[in-house]
Amino acid sequence: SRAVVSSSNSDPATGLVFDSHEAAYDYYKDYAKSVGFGTAKLSSRRSRSSKEFIDAKFSCIRYGNKQQSDDAINPRPSPKIGCKASMHVKRKACGKWYIHSFVKDHNHELLPDQVHFFRSHRSTDSSSPHDAKLRKKRALLPSGLNQFVSPCSIETVILNQNDRGRYLALEEGDDAQVVLEFCECMHLGNPNFFYALDFNEEHRLRNVLWVDAKGVEDFAYFDDVVSFDTTYFSTKYRVPLVIFVGVNHHLQPLLLGCGLIADETLHTYVWLMQSWCLAMGGKTPKVILTDQNEVIKTAIPLVFPGTRHFYHLCHVLEKISRRVDYSRVWHETLVKKLNKCLYRSWDEEQFKERWGKLIQRWNLQEDECIQSLYLDRKLWVPTFVRDVSFAGLSPASRSESLNSHFDKYIHGDTSLRDFLKNYRSIIADGYEEEAKANFDAWHETPELKSPSPFEKQVLFIYTAEIFRNFQTEVLGAAACHLKKEGEEDGSICCYSVKDLESDLDFIVKCGKQGSDLRCSCGSFQYKGYLCRHAIVVLQMTGVFNMPFKFILKRWTNLATSTTPMSERLEEVQAKVQRYNDLCRRAVILGEEGSLSVESYDAAHKAVNEALCHCVHTNGGDES
Ligand SMILES: [Zn+2]
Ligand SMILES: [Zn+2]
Known part of the structure; x- marks a missing residue:
């Protein structure tokens, strides 16, 4: 009774006959499934005299145009994009249904692999x-x-x-x-x-x-x-x-x-x-x-x-804090010891020793969670984080993390x-924040706060945000007391640095000309710029330019430029300064030039001429 699609992807042949309009729709759905689109019943019409169905039209789910939604503030996404694919069937006097017209082409991609997902195919789906x-x-x-x-x-x-x-x-x-x-x-x-x-x-x-x-x-x-x-x-x-x-x-x-x-x-x-x-x-x-x-x-x-x-360091620290019995006396001392073990162990040996003692004091030797953390130590203990930078993505607590920025768009319920719906605002807000930061980058020049050569070195190089953070480190170096501890194999020196601000001791090792520089606080690995302890060591050893590898391109004003960063930072600085100056002048030109049609034409012409001239000067070919 019902026509059967003989092979997949075959187009409906004209001349097919159906017993009912439902049969015709089933046929169209089968066809749609094999080709890869969803279907909808568009309309059906009854005869005025006999009240029987005489006409029906089925279409692709994307047929027609989106209607103006009542809920204009929160419009529901609509699948309709004006696709014309459809099948029109009519009943003849004999009671049988024939294909009257058939539009095959769609104005969109077909999805044969995901076809079972369309509403129209879900109830009857029975693939093998x-x-x-x-x-x-x-x-x-x-x-x-x-x-x-x-x-x-x-x-x-x-x-x-x-x-x-x-x-x-x-x-x-x-x-x-x-x-x-x-x-x-x-x-x-x-x-x-x-x-x-x-x-x-x-x-x-x-x-x-x-x-x-x-x-x-x-x-x-x-x-x-x-x-x-x-x-x-x-x-x-x-x-x-x-x-x-x-x-x-x-x-x-x-x-x-x-x-x-x-x-x-x-x-x-x-x-x-x-x-x-x-x-x-x-x-x-x-x-x-x-x-x-x-x-x-x-x-x-x-x-x-x-x-x-x-x-994530914060996730591990939360786990540890849940295992520890807070009611015990000496807790504060133990937290200090934990910090020392995690943040200020120089090598695996030192870490193992401190960790072992702590776990014993806390009586956690049999704790499975603590054991698994120990086995995974190379994946999280700061001592083992070397030759990488997390660029601030792994702070010690989640509330400080950049990830928590998204908490305002999603709650438990x-x-x-x-x-x-919120997703669009996440993206829109992201664009806006970034545009603001880029705008500020050439409207507000960061100011030097000390005569430190390190600060001067990265002025205009670092973005304003990173520059401010780095500046804090430069200023903090003034409160660091340095003591040379000894020399290892002739070239690498070991220093102990007392940070008077935090009242903690750190170890810094440094080779000639700032090579192999590493501080036990792990600032470079976690934040992506040098810490005050390393700065004070460089200063003491007579190195007044940070080694290039400690200035990550990702933190510079050139981060989104395809030009490779030159090692000659003065060139970069000069270029950024020239760029900032031109941008400021362009804004003034924009304000003044737009006041009248005449001034606009003059400004427009001058800008074009200046651009041609610049391209010519730089040896490019103007087209
Ligand atoms: Zn379509
Ligand atoms: Zn440090």
Whole structure:
């Protein structure tokens, strides 16, 4: 009775006959499923005389144009984008239905792999298990990703996962649809918006990842360190959100990606990180920070084999503080000892000794959590953090962290819909904050506060935010008392530095001309610029220029420029000064020139001439 689509992707042949308009719609749905779009019943018409249906029209879900929503402040994303694909059927006098007209072409991408997600296909979906398995595999391994993970490790991931039936814990019935509509809508607004969907074997949405166009752009400049933050998920927020966070040269947090996840399986984390990597064009971070989590620890080397992995220090410290019995006397002394053990142990030996004593005093030798932290020590103890910089992304408490910036957009009871609405403000606020900082960068010149050559060295080089922080270190060096402790193998000297402000002792080692410079406080590793203790040592040894490797390009006004940073910082400084001066003059020109059409024309002409002249002077070819 019902026409059957003989092979997938076949177009409806004219001349098909249906018993009813429902049969015709079923046929259209099957066709849509094989090709990859969602369907809607557009209209049907009854005969005036017989009251029977005589005419029906079915269409692509994106048929027609978006209607003006009543709720203009919070418009719901609409799938309608004026697609014309449709099928019009009419009943003939004999009672049979014929295809009257058929529009095949769509004005958008078709999604055969995700077709079961469309509302119109969900109730009747019954793909074979074989299809589901294939789809799962495909979801796990998006095309083009094969180069990132060796096939054998992927197989292991699949074999170890019995993830049938897990799905995204969303509350309201059509939340999954809301997520898809959000992603499609964002993608329509900006084709560089990236999203990936992962479905379980029952074709229910399991994991989602998206990266905004701004996130992709930002990561191109700031790929040195990324924090993968699972706090919202692990503290059981209503929205099962995980985020990728970076930091720009103004010390502002960057939202580099969002995921909604169903669970904490290896499948989920591998899928999520692979999809994120795909969004970033295959680029991986040099350092990734995460909470202590065995599954994540396994996933990272699979997806990012060249990336160094560390734990968020604040997460570990919170864990430790939960194990410690606060009621015990001498607690304060022990906290001091813990700080000394963590922050001021020079090498593994010293750390082991101090840690062992502490754990004994706290009676935590048998504590499994403490044992696992000890086994993972190379992933979090500051003593082992070398030759990297976290650029401020791993502070000692979460409230100081840049990640906590996003806490204002999501609370424990924020619903998915509200979060997705807020998402646009996260992005908009991010753009605005950055524009403000860039604007300030050439409106407000930072001032020197001391005659220190180090301060002068980075004036105009560092962004204003980093310059201010570094300035504090330069000034703090005045309160550091230095004592030479001895010489190691002839070239490296060891100093003990007493910081009178914090009343703590630090060890600094330094070779000739500031080479192999390292301080036990770990400031450079954690914050990305030299500490007062290292500064005072450089000064004492007669080095008045910081070695170039301690001035990270990511903190400079050249961070988002493709020009490589010259080692001759004076050149950079002079260039930044010239740039700032021209920008200021341009603003004045803009204000004055826009007052009348005549002055505008004059200014416009002069600017064009000046530009041609500059290009010519610099030896470029003007076209
Ligand atoms: Zn369409
Ligand atoms: Zn230091």
